[in-house]
Amino acid sequence: MRRLAEKTLNSTTAEVAAGHASSAQGAPHDRRIAPYPLYLYLDGQPVVVVGAGxxxxxKIATLLERGASVTVVAPDATDEVKRWAADERIRWHERGYRTGDLAGALLVIGSTSDEAVNRLVFDDACEAHQLVNIVDVPELCTCIVPSIMRRGRLQIAVSSAGAAPTIARDIRLGLEEAYPAYWADYIDLLGDVRMLVKQRVEGPASARRPLYEAVAASDLLERIAAGERPEAEDVYAAVVMPLLEGGMR
Structure with a gap:
C-alpha cells in the first residue's frame, strides 16, 4: 500500500486519448497509430453535444461536472436534459443538427441514432479542426473518452482505443477495488501538504522532492484507511519539519 502511495504523490496517471483526423474531409484516422494520452481542462470551454438521449x-452530466459550457442540439431530449435547459445549465437547440452548429466548440460529441447525422457531425468537426467523439463509433473519433476510475482528484483512465471497451471496463473495476474510496481524502491531504512545502521551502523543485517522498512514505495512507483525518499542518510539523531541521534544506 505504501509503495502505491509513493508512486502517487508526484503525479497521478490518467488518459484522454486524442488523435487527429487525417484530412479536412474527415477521413478515419490510421488506427495502427497509438492515440496520444491527454487531459483537457474544460472549465468554461464551449462543448457541443449532438443528441440528447x-x-x-x-456525457452531458460529466461535462457539467467539469465546468464545460455545453450546447445541445437535438429535436427531443430526456427529462433530465430538459431540466438542465430549463435551469439554464445548458443551451438547447430543440431541432435537428445543421452545419454551422459546431462553430467555436473546442470539443464535439455526437450521440444520435442516425448514421448520416453522425457522419456529418464528424466531417464538419474535422473540417474545423475540432476534437470530435462520435459515441461508440471509434472510426469517427479524433479523441476517445476512456473508462475512468475516480477518487476525488485522483483519476486513473483506461483505454483500448476502441478495440476492447469491455476489457477496459473490467480493468477499471479492478482499479476501483485496488483504490478504495478513502484514497480521495488521502490525495487531498497530499495535495495540501505539497502546497505547504512549495510555499515554505525555497530552492529548486529537486530540493523539495525528498520532502514529498518522505510524506508519501509515512503512515498517512494507513491512518486514513483506519478512519483518521490528519491535518496538513500536523503532517508538515511531524514529517517535514524534522527533515528540514536535520539539514535537508
Missing part, C-alpha cells in the same frame, strides 16, 4: 445525458 440517455447516452448523451451521461
Amino acid at each position: 440517455a447516452v448523451a445525458e451521461r
Whole structure:
C-alpha cells in the first residue's frame, strides 16, 4: 500500500486519448497509430453535444461536472436534459443538427441514432479542426473518452482505443477495488501538504522532492484507511519539519 502511495504523490496517471483526423474531409484516422494520452481542462470551454438521449445525458452530466459550457442540439431530449435547459445549465437547440452548429466548440460529441447525422457531425468537426467523439463509433473519433476510475482528484483512465471497451471496463473495476474510496481524502491531504512545502521551502523543485517522498512514505495512507483525518499542518510539523531541521534544506 505504501509503495502505491509513493508512486502517487508526484503525479497521478490518467488518459484522454486524442488523435487527429487525417484530412479536412474527415477521413478515419490510421488506427495502427497509438492515440496520444491527454487531459483537457474544460472549465468554461464551449462543448457541443449532438443528441440528447440517455447516452448523451451521461456525457452531458460529466461535462457539467467539469465546468464545460455545453450546447445541445437535438429535436427531443430526456427529462433530465430538459431540466438542465430549463435551469439554464445548458443551451438547447430543440431541432435537428445543421452545419454551422459546431462553430467555436473546442470539443464535439455526437450521440444520435442516425448514421448520416453522425457522419456529418464528424466531417464538419474535422473540417474545423475540432476534437470530435462520435459515441461508440471509434472510426469517427479524433479523441476517445476512456473508462475512468475516480477518487476525488485522483483519476486513473483506461483505454483500448476502441478495440476492447469491455476489457477496459473490467480493468477499471479492478482499479476501483485496488483504490478504495478513502484514497480521495488521502490525495487531498497530499495535495495540501505539497502546497505547504512549495510555499515554505525555497530552492529548486529537486530540493523539495525528498520532502514529498518522505510524506508519501509515512503512515498517512494507513491512518486514513483506519478512519483518521490528519491535518496538513500536523503532517508538515511531524514529517517535514524534522527533515528540514536535520539539514535537508
